[in-house]
Amino acid sequence: MHHILDIAETLGLDADSLMCFGEHMAKLRSQSLPNPETKPPGKIVLVSAINPTRSGEGKTTVAIGLAQGLERIGKKTALALREPSLGPIFGVKGGGAGGGRCQLEPAARINMHFTGDMHAIGAAHNLLAALVDNAIHFRSELDLEHRQIFWRRVLDVNDRALRQTVIGLGGRLNGVPRETGFDITAASEIMAILCLSEHTADLKARLGRILVGFNRTEEPVTAQSLQATGAMAALLHDAMLPNLVQASEGIPAFVHGGPFGNIAHGCNSVTATRAAATLADYAVTEAGFGFDLGAEKFFDLKCRSSGLWPSVVVLVVTVRALRIHGGGNPELCGDLGEIERGLKHLEHHIQCVHTFGFAPVIAINCFAGDSTQELNVIEQWCNQHKLDVASFSGFTDGGAGAENLAHAVVSASERPQPEARYLYSLEASPEAKISTVAQTIYGASSVEFSRTARKDLDRINTLGYDRLPVCIAKTHLSLSGDPALVGHPRGFALPVESVRIAAGAGYLLVLTGDIVTMPGLPREPAAYRIDLTDDGDITGI
Template sequence: MDDDDFPTDAAIAEQVDRRPIEDVAGDLGLTADDLEIRGDEVAKLTWPAVQRALGRPADGSLVLVTAMTPTRRGAGKTVTTVGLGQAFARLGEDSAVAIREPSLGPVFGIKGGAAGGGYSQVLPMEEINLHFTGDIHAVTAAHNLVSAMLDAHRHHGNGLDVDPDRVTWGRVLDVNDRALRETVVGLGGSANGPPREDGFSITASSELMAVLTLATDIEDLRERVARIVVAYDTDGEPVTVDDIEATGSVVALLKDALRPNLVQTIEGTPAFVHGGPFANIATGTNSVLADHVGLRLADYLVTEAGFGADLGAEKFVDIVAREGVPPEAAVVVATTDALKHHGAPAVDADEDSLSALEAGFPNLDHHVDNVRSWGLPPVVAVNRFPDDTDEEVQAIVDHCEARGVEVAVSTLHRDGGEGGVDLAEKVVAAVEAETGRLQPVYDPSEDVKSKIRAVATEVYGADGVEFTSGARTDLEDIRDLGLDDVPVCISKTPSSLSDDPGKRGVPEDWELTVRELYPSAGAGFVVALTGDVLTMPGLPSEPAAADITVDDEDGSVDGLF
């Protein structure tokens, strides 16, 4: 089938006979009483169901889907994650998948829908890509409540002596709006509060989103929310959510959002779609709670980490896995497009695309070697696109086999679970043969500077790390806050192994430059910023929102995919 003749995601979804969500839950050993039904195809797990699941042993195997350094075309990690879960089911394994909730920003911006694609997508895609169960809206409301209470405190006497120039908690919105990146609040006279500079980020970048995806119960959620730093006083001491007495109300807004959401894939495989933190300044994966539940209710749980293995998988290994959800194998997605992109500078890609592809192998090898160094058996999934040639695909397979790396060609987008059976078989073999233990990049007891150097040199391939004068001051502040023994979350361009998005392949002779660090005390890590980081994306010249409309007759949404 030609690419032009392939049906749209929406058309494929419309043709599927959906299973009642109670039947999907039944595959996990759950009953209708364990669900809070949100229509025929969506449910939230009840707290008794979550607690009962957590009381069982975590006998399932977690498979982490990551990728080589991606391009704008994407690698297909979500398609691979969803499709692999379906492929496991075709092998007779009890399987489930777990992915992030799509943010409205990318949905209406560049990407469009974000629920997988083709015959490897989660349903109901329309609801998942729009309001879904309201979890993201709850984070938006909770975040902005903290902002309002902080400004109200300053307006009514400022008893905590908050320094207006050191308010670190802005506001959020789940829509791309570059005009709100830098704002001023409190204008219009004293009745509107004292003026100060402010700004908006997208909801996925809120620390509350990271907190929501790392918390394991209400008590843990409350403790994490309470310690979030929102500002500093004039003496430089931190002001927290608890200090402004907002903890209880924030937890009240987030308590239902904390419960995992259950849906299904195209082939009826159970799927948790829960949480959606940024993959740079946070972990870029679904909720730990969904992972814990999935590992206790399924034999195989497939999840994904944002961007390439240098970013998403490293954060999973060093931050997420420490919460009790270690993966047992990793799938590294490779595409001919990404290989050519990273090999092009070394050859004339227009003259010889196969040579460009082969010149891109070092980038794939770097990610595979990283995965191996973490104690995870890697399986390369060649995500085949319609315009890939047999010669190109075979070259990738031959290269991996020559390096002793398990590899499988994936057609999960076109063929659903059937297109990933070979991949699933090799992942099962990797899990069953796995005898080592997960090996994080660093020990949390090391100081923050040492942890950043470890990631930069061992994962990215940098020669060293340069800290700007501001970053060195931030390091001292972090030590003073007692946060030197928490993991680091490095924000770096996803387009390169280096901190320069223009450097392809495996850059050499470079140093990582850290320009700023700040605490995410609630989430439990320190963020290190490299390069320019936008926490509020802007709409492109032709936003996806321009193509979205509603059918007059049946009320269905068109143009999401």
């Protein structure tokens, strides 16, 4: 690993620009954040994917490898990626810092506590929760209705037992008993606010708008009315600053913010992406899970809020994912018919990319068990459809295994770029926005709103939150709301169970199907494999 000051120097940053966390991690000080008005931003490359299997398809690995490949062919490049959450690290997927020879470093520290951003977000979120219950306990003039409190608590570990809880038990001194629950920190509205805020004033304004519940006369109660804004902002003072680390081959990487793509908006912070794009010629970023989740939110939420817009969209495909979307076993080589049937799923995602004006570059992420015949089927299909396609072997070969992909990305970036376009108008009703995403991106024939969702929407319209964009929480394993419905499902109805108002983040959070905002651990969690050696090294991630 290179010293972080050497990494910063490649971007034109000096020691005074950084707040260092040892030799290999730093934060970019607020006064050193680049001004895009003084230097035109470089080209943003958005890396997305088809719907993954439960183990993931290596999208972060491809993003890191692509950045290394771009650097190898002479392009000044920086990464802008999300911070890992402890939930998947100890759960199913394990580490979230890439893998093989395409990894963020120092990987173990990034995967664990990093610079403390996740903890700061959790602390700010739970401080607001404590202030809410304190106001109820002391019967403040806000006159909060304890049965109409929407602000839950958060924890950055998968813990299904905390999804629904009762607090305030044990007598009057312990507060007012009421039902509540926990979300994972990656789903916190504070996380979304941190990632979408442009500066301190924007952060504080968004924090102040957070809707925590209602009083006894059905009037909204916000974080500002609870006098929570200042203390929450103070807790987030350092967490607001983008983190600078490096990739395996010394590529600078801004790793900041970590909302999940299935239950949140799935994109790293605006400040990190803007810093990468302003300080380098190419900024490689990613959006969570498949294009139906993270990438749609990247365009309709992050880009709409910030004015950023990519130059290229890369769509990651794997043999394993196509097998399962073709009706086969993702871990076993099957007949080529499974791949061919799975290509219908890929075709749907390509059409979704076209909706935003882009022709995607297809990256075939190669795994050790893939057969040459299977890989050839995918490449030939892409060639027949006149798509830019490149195989990626970065996990084993590093940047050298991404050079063909890098050349394809550069070629795509030099074509005329589409103007910014969004999937729906903010003037449309919330129901229309949800239906547009469901029908255009997911392929649904209709949307079914539950009785609870209808009541939520009525309240949203009454309170004037109807012009907010929508962030749909949906399974990442299927285009539909049913994780078992793989492939290219048609004619399904998307079930909307409830709609939460995320006024600070600036969107409506739409919960579909059986989606939960606090994941659970699997039967054999990845935590079983993680250990600390006598020499102080973390292993098993």
